[in-house]
Amino acid sequence: MPDEDLAATGAADSTQDPDMDRIHRATIEFGLDPAQAEHFQLLVDAVSEPSTPSVAASALAEALADPVVAEAAWTRWSDDDLLGGALDPLVAALDDQTDGGTAWLRARQHAWFGRTDDALEVLEESRDSGHPLILCELAAIEADRGNPVAARELLRQAGVDVDIDLDTEFDPRTADHGFGAELAEEIAPFAAIRPKAMAGRNDRCPCGSGKKYKQCHLGNELHSLNDRSGWLYVKLMRFIGVNSASFPAAIADDVVDGVVAEDLRSMVHESYLPVDLALFEGGVAQWFLDAKRTLLPNDEAELAQRWIDATRSVYEVERSRAGRMDLIDLATRKRMTVVDTVPDEPLEPGWKLIGRLVPVGDSFRAFGGFLPINEDMVDVMLEAFATRTLETVAIAIGQIFDTAATQDEIQDLFAQSLDTGELQALADEFSGDAD
Numbered sequence: 029m030p031d032e033d034l035a036a037t038g039a040a041d042s043t044q045d046p047d048m049d050r051i052h053r054a055t056i057e058f059g060l061d062p063a064q065a066e067h068f069q070l071l072v073d074a075v076s077e078p079s080t081p082s083v084a085a086s087a088l089a090e091a092l093a094d095p096v097v098a099e100a101a102w103t104r105w106s107d108d109d110l111l112g113g114a115l116d117p118l119v120a121a122l123d124d125q126t127d128g129g130t131a132w133l134r135a136r137q138h139a140w141f142g143r144t145d146d147a148l149e150v151l152e153e154s155r156d157s158g159h160p161l162i163l164c165e166l167a168a169i170e171a172d173r174g175n176p177v178a179a180r181e182l183l184r185q186a187g188v189d190v191d192i193d194l195d196t197e198f199d200p201r202t203a204d205h206g207f208g209a210e211l212a213e214e215i216a217p218f219a220a221i222r223p224k225a226m227a228g229r230n231d232r233c234p235c236g237s238g239k240k241y242k243q244c245h246l247g248n249e250l251h252s253l254n255d256r257s258g259w260l261y262v263k264l265m266r267f268i269g270v271n272s273a274s275f276p277a278a279i280a281d282d283v284v285d286g287v288v289a290e291d292l293r294s295m296v297h298e299s300y301l302p303v304d305l306a307l308f309e310g311g312v313a314q315w316f317l318d319a320k321r322t323l324l325p326n327d328e329a330e331l332a333q334r335w336i337d338a339t340r341s342v343y344e345v346e347r348s349r350a351g352r353m354d355l356i357d358l359a360t361r362k363r364m365t366v367v368d369t370v371p372d373e374p375l376e377p378g379w380k381l382i383g384r385l386v387p388v389g390d391s392f393r394a395f396g397g398f399l400p401i402n403e404d405m406v407d408v409m410l411e412a413f414a415t416r417t418l419e420t421v422a423i424a425i426g427q428i429f430d431t432a433a434t435q436d437e438i439q440d441l442f443a444q445s446l447d448t449g450e451l452q453a454l455a456d457e458f459s460g461d462a463d
């Protein structure tokens with residue numbers, strides 16, 4: 029039976045056969061060749077249309093054996109909210125298959141459900157297969173453990189280009205080169221710049237694993253927690269990307285629900301705000317920590333817990349300098365110093381900002397960025413943030429954009445946007461368009 033939705037949206041220059049049309053689109057979306065696209069569709073249909081006649085397990089395993097096809101299928105399942113329980117029948121059907129691709133799927137499925145030990149066991153059993161997906165997944169585990177050198181070696185074995193230009197900043201929101209290539213970017217600075225040894229060979233490892241140093245982090249010395257804090261946020265983002273990739277966009281849609289201006293909508297979508305909301309109010313950071321607690325160095329697991337415990341708030345700028353800002357939390361009246369993750373241009377004292385400060389050592393970071401608000405929004409925001417409820421917080425933040433009633437006000441808000449990095453570029457772009 030033809031799929032009516034697909035038939036209705038089918039491109040005019042494409043074939044009239046909806047199946048062929050879907051396969052054609054997969055070649056474009058994921059850069060697949062026609063044979064890969066057929067394999068991809070086989071995997072997608074096995075999950076999204078489980079009532080159709082069953083395909084031989086060996087055919088599904090063959091499809092999964094191609095790393096590009098397997099990753100594309102995972103991305104599509106993720107986009108269609110078909111990870112987790114929806115994958116169970118496929119994973120069960122592949123129970124007897126032993127090659128690298130099916131082992132990878134089993135490991136990802138265990139990891140999604142937080143069964144890290146089971147995932148590790150499956151990966152270790154398949155290590156010798158040399159399958160690139162297995163090696164990349166093992167590399168990710170080494171990265172979570174804080175072992176960038178071991179991770180880089182596994183990526184190299186997997187055929188990933190690990191020669192990364194460190195002058196180009198890595199942004200996990202915009203990177204789109206496949207799991208292994210993005211992981212290579214993530215670990216590159218930590219693998220390149222090595223800290224000194226922290227303990228004697230036979231001492232207990234300072235990471236808290238309980239193992240001897242020579243059996244744990246010798247040769248993979250941990251960077252200071254201060255240096256690893258930004259990496260922890262990237263690990264959280266990698267976790268979202270694998271396990272709940274469509275969640276931030278869904279949150280962004282809620283935030284901009286009443287917003288008409290397309291540029292404003294896309295600015296919110298492309299900022300760190302929806303990611304930060306997904307992680308904290310959305311509960312993904314807790315999911316991450318529950319799953320990865322045994323992999324992360326102890327101090328990083330403790331830090332992640334402190335980040336989860338922190339509350340989004342409204343802050344008043346007290347003092348602003350390059351790379352550093354003193355703020356007063358208007359919920360608690362506490363003074364907090366934010367470092368690194370601050371706007372390039374210093375701000376006037378008295379400005380009110382929303383953000384989510386997380387502790388690192390005795391200062392704070394604002395990985396999710398800042399957004400300025402008007403004085404009359406302060407109480408509304410504080411009340412909403414105190415609920416720590418995703419929907420309430422998303423709706424409240426949406427009001428910031430709603431209340432910018434005129435084009436000028438919206439533009440003003442853009443020009444003053446303080447989100448780190450790309451938000452400012454987008455704001456500049458919008459200002460240019462409006463001229």
Ligand SMILES: [Zn+2]
Binds near residue numbers: 237245
């Ligand atoms: Zn260790």
